[in-house]
Amino acid sequence: MIRFDNVTKVYKAKQRAALDDVSVNIDRGEFVFLVGASGSGKSSFLRLCLKEERANSGTVHVAGRDLAKLASWKVPRFRRQMGVVFQDFRLLPNKSAAENVAFALQVIGKPKHVTDRTVPEVLQLVGLDGKGDRRPDELSGGEQQRVAIARAFVNRPAILLADEPTGNLDPTTSVGIMKLLDRINKTGTTVVMATHDDEMVDQMRKRVIQLEEGVIVRDEARGVYGGAS
Numbered sequence: 001m002i003r004f005d006n007v008t009k010v011y012k013a014k015q016r017a018a019l020d021d022v023s024v025n026i027d028r029g030e031f032v033f034l035v036g037a038s039g040s041g042k043s044s045f046l047r048l049c050l051k052e053e054r055a056n057s058g059t060v061h062v063a064g065r066d067l068a069k070l071a072s073w074k075v076p077r078f079r080r081q082m083g084v085v086f087q088d089f090r091l092l093p094n095k096s097a098a099e100n101v102a103f104a105l106q107v108i109g110k111p112k113h114v115t116d117r118t119v120p121e122v123l124q125l126v127g128l129d130g131k132g133d134r135r136p137d138e139l140s141g142g143e144q145q146r147v148a149i150a151r152a153f154v155n156r157p158a159i160l161l162a163d164e165p166t167g168n169l170d171p172t173t174s175v176g177i178m179k180l181l182d183r184i185n186k187t188g189t190t191v192v193m194a195t196h197d198d199e200m201v202d203q204m205r206k207r208v209i210q211l212e213e214g215v216i217v218r219d220e221a222r223g224v225y226g227g228a229s
């Protein structure tokens with residue numbers, strides 16, 4: 001589903017590589033934690049998966065496509081297969097929860113009857129039944145992240161990329177968000193989650209890929225945050 005072959009990403013000449021000769025394969029349906037210190041390359045990895053950045057060398061395959069060969073006019077359609085969730089939610093502040101989710105369907109031209117049916121289903125799935133009319137500022141942080149996940153998932157993406165999705169949330173709320181991502185993964189969606197949340201990683205016992213200064217230093221099938229000592 002996601003394959004990096006000898007991928008190097010350098011943003012500026014003379015700077016060290018953000019990703020340095022990274023090779024990794026993530027299969028369809030996997031759940032992967034991407035861990036590592038700040039600046040280790042986690043966000044760069046996710047941006048390369050979305051073709052928001054280009055590799056300087058090596059190849060990135062996502063959903064069967066070599067992203068270097070993907071014409072720019074095809075990128076929007078390619079990204080429809082990807083859901084993305086961020087630490088800071090990135091909701092439209094003047095729209096309700098339901099409208100935020102509906103918007104993701106409207107921009108890809110889904111007719112109103114599809115939106116009317118799908119949005120309540122997805123809001124229910126993320127545990128926001130009855131809160132669709134609320135604007136983001138009328139929701140807690142955890143609820144806002146649920147809206148963001150609903151928006152990312154409403155198109156049933158093959159892949160969900162999450163960049164520190166629990167970074168702004170307290171531990172109890174984070175557990176709820178984690179369980180939700182786990183449920184989404186169990187529907188068949190491949191999930192890659194960049195995180196600093198060591199307790200969460202330790203609890204979930206999923207595959208852990210650890211980056212250090214742009215290099216994969218650990219890849220464990222059922223890992224913990226800090227790795228075996």
Ligand SMILES: Nc1ncnc2c1ncn2[C@@H]1O[C@H](COP(=O)(O)OP(=O)(O)OP(=O)(O)O)[C@@H](O)[C@H]1O
Nearest residue numbers: 011012017018036037038039040041042043044045
């Ligand atoms: N647009 C950019 N221009 C120049 N350098 C960048 C850019 N984006 C990232 N970098 C550099 O690339 C390296 C990797 O950054 P990246 O954001 O991928 O790390 P990260 O592991 O996601 O960090 P964090 O946990 O703080 O989000 C860092 O040294 C960073 O300064």
